[in-house]
Amino acid sequence: xxxxxxxxxxxxxxxxxxxxxxxxxxxxxxxxxxxxxxxxxxxxxxxxxxxxxxxxxxxxxxxxxxxxxxxxxxxxxxxxxxxxxxxxxxxxxxxxxxxxxxxxxxxxxxxxxxxxxxxxxxxxxxxxxxxxxxxxxxxxxxxxxxxxxxxxxxxxxxx
Amino acid sequence: xxxxxxxxxxxxxxxxxxxxxxxxxxxxxxxxxxxxxxxxxxxxxxxxxxxxxxxxxxxxxxxxxxxxxxxxxxxxxxxxxxxxxxxxxxxxxxxxxxxxxxxxxxxxxxxxxxxxxxxxxxxxxxxxxxxxxxxxxxxxxxxxxxxxxxxxxxxxxxxxxxxxxxxxxxxxxxxxxxx
Numbered sequence: 001x002x003x004x005x006x007x008x009x010x011x012x013x014x015x016x017x018x019x020x021x022x023x024x025x026x027x028x029x030x031x032x033x034x035x036x037x038x039x040x041x042x043x044x045x046x047x048x049x050x051x052x053x054x055x056x057x058x059x060x061x062x063x064x065x066x067x068x069x070x071x072x073x074x075x076x077x078x079x080x081x082x083x084x085x086x087x088x089x090x091x092x093x094x095x096x097x098x099x100x101x102x103x104x105x106x107x108x109x110x111x112x113x114x115x116x117x118x119x120x121x122x123x124x125x126x127x128x129x130x131x132x133x134x135x136x137x138x139x140x141x142x143x144x145x146x147x148x149x150x151x152x153x154x155x156x157x158x159x
Numbered sequence: 160x161x162x163x164x165x166x167x168x169x170x171x172x173x174x175x176x177x178x179x180x181x182x183x184x185x186x187x188x189x190x191x192x193x194x195x196x197x198x199x200x201x202x203x204x205x206x207x208x209x210x211x212x213x214x215x216x217x218x219x220x221x222x223x224x225x226x227x228x229x230x231x232x233x234x235x236x237x238x239x240x241x242x243x244x245x246x247x248x249x250x251x252x253x254x255x256x257x258x259x260x261x262x263x264x265x266x267x268x269x270x271x272x273x274x275x276x277x278x279x280x281x282x283x284x285x286x287x288x289x290x291x292x293x294x295x296x297x298x299x300x301x302x303x304x305x306x307x308x309x310x311x312x313x314x315x316x317x318x319x320x321x322x323x324x325x326x327x328x329x330x331x332x333x334x335x336x337x338x
Contacts, residue, residue, distance in 0.1 A: 061325035064199045066305070070329050137202055137239070 033157065040153045044083065044128055045121050048148045051081065052132040056144045059089055060136040063097060071098035078102075083148045085127065089134070090143045097142065126150045192306050193299060194230045197262065197284060200297060200308075201239045203326035206259055207280050207319040209242075216242045219258030221249045221275060222267025260284060263295070279319050291334050296320065300331060307331045 007015070055074060062071040071089050075098055078084045086101035121130040127147050134142040201216060209216075216239055220226065234244045249255045252275040261276045263285045276283035277294035285291075290298040291311040296318060300307050309332035315322050327333055 058325070061199075061203060061323070061329055064202070065196065065308075065329050067307075067329050 036157060037153060040156060041123065041128075041150075044148055044150070044152070045130065047081075048084070048128060048130045048146050049121060049132065051078065051084070052087075052130050052144050052146050055087065055089075055146070056132050056134040056142075059098070059144065060134055060141065063089065063091060063134060063142050064136060068098045072100055075100035078146070083152055085147045085149050087144065087146045090145065092141050094143075123150070188229070189306070190226050191229050191233070193286070194226055194233045196299070196306060196308065197230070197260065198234060198237065198239070198244075200282065200284065200326065201244075201260060203323035204282055205321035205323075206282075209240075209259075213241055213243075215245045217245050217247060217258040217260070219247045219249060219255065219261045221252060221255055221261055221263055222271055223264045224248055225264045225266070257281075263290065268293075277314065277318070279317070281318055282320055283314070283318075296322075302331065309334065 004012070055078070058074045059071045062068070062074065075087045075089065078087055078100060079102060084102060086099070088096055088100075089098040091097045121128065123129075127149060129145065129147055131143055131145045133140050134144055197218065201218075206216075218230070218234065220230075231246055234246060237244055247256070247258060252271050255261070255275050258281065260282045261284070263271050263276060263283065265286045268285060268287045268290060273294045282297065283290075283295040284297045284299070285293075285295045286299040288298070288300070291309060291314070294311070294314050294317075296311055296314050298309050298311075300309060308330060310322060310327060310330040311334045312322075312327075313335055
């Protein structure tokens with residue numbers, strides 16, 4: 001503090017200016033990161049929800065006719081989307097009906113809690129979980145659940 | 160300590176005595192399943208002039224009726240695209256009146272001439288291998304213990320029925336013309 005007090009007034013002014021500019025830049029950077037994260041999450045949630053709805057529509061007949069193999073084929077179309085790690089179809093009782101997974105079998109731990117009826121999307125542990133109801137002729141016949149990776153966010157911020 | 164042992168033993172016996180919980184998926188009979196399939200077929204079929212009407216959709220069974228009360232129980236109060244469902248049973252081919260869906264059982268397949276069901280606006284569903292070759296639209300088949308079906312696309316086209324791609328993709332076989 002003594003060193004600071006003994007500085008010539010000109011240096012003091014420069015220092016204060018530098019400090020305020022630096023803080024402003026840091027704040028802008030912080031805001032930018034926060035914005036990027038928010039936009040990324042929103043986009044990923046919307047995209048994944050759309051995909052869940054599309055899958056739900058396409059898998060309804062397989063559920064009605066009890067054809068898990070056909071449902072798995074429909075789910076496998078998700079391989080075109082690199083962010084998606086896995087997906088599952090649950091029947092109206094919450095039992096798993098079909099499953100697809102981008103990596104080794106059984107890797108993404110699609111939690112049982114998204115087998116619930118209510119449409120939800122939650123972020124956690126580097127993943128996004130999206131669940132959407134499957135409806136046929138106005139009747140709830142099952143749930144589609146998708147797990148997407150948030151790894152793309154890190155790549156976007158760092159790379 | 161002996162008392163605790165007795166309690167444990169008792170608990171063990173109770174566990175043994177407890178009957179195994181009934182499986183949620185009690186064995187569904189073949190015709191319960193087929194009845195459900197008939198209902199689901201109708202959801203994925205577009206009948207000529209069927210759009211926008213609320214006239215009842217007629218399910219007919221011609222000849223032998225293997226469903227018994229199952230079909231009535233399953234379809235009671237159900238609608239398809241806001242159309243209620245009526246069920247009619249025809250003892251033989253001559254008794255048939257216009258119906259949207261006509262089911263021909265395996266037992267009656269030989270007795271029912273194809274003119275009975277191979278008509279515009281009629282979705283003919285059978286359960287024999289030869290039914291599609293005879294001009295039927297959909298035929299049931301078994302794959303292991305699973306109920307599956309095949310479709311005669313040419314017959315559907317002749318009957319002016321539009322089958323949804325969602326239904327066609329589940330068909331084990333889609334027969335085109337001349338088979």
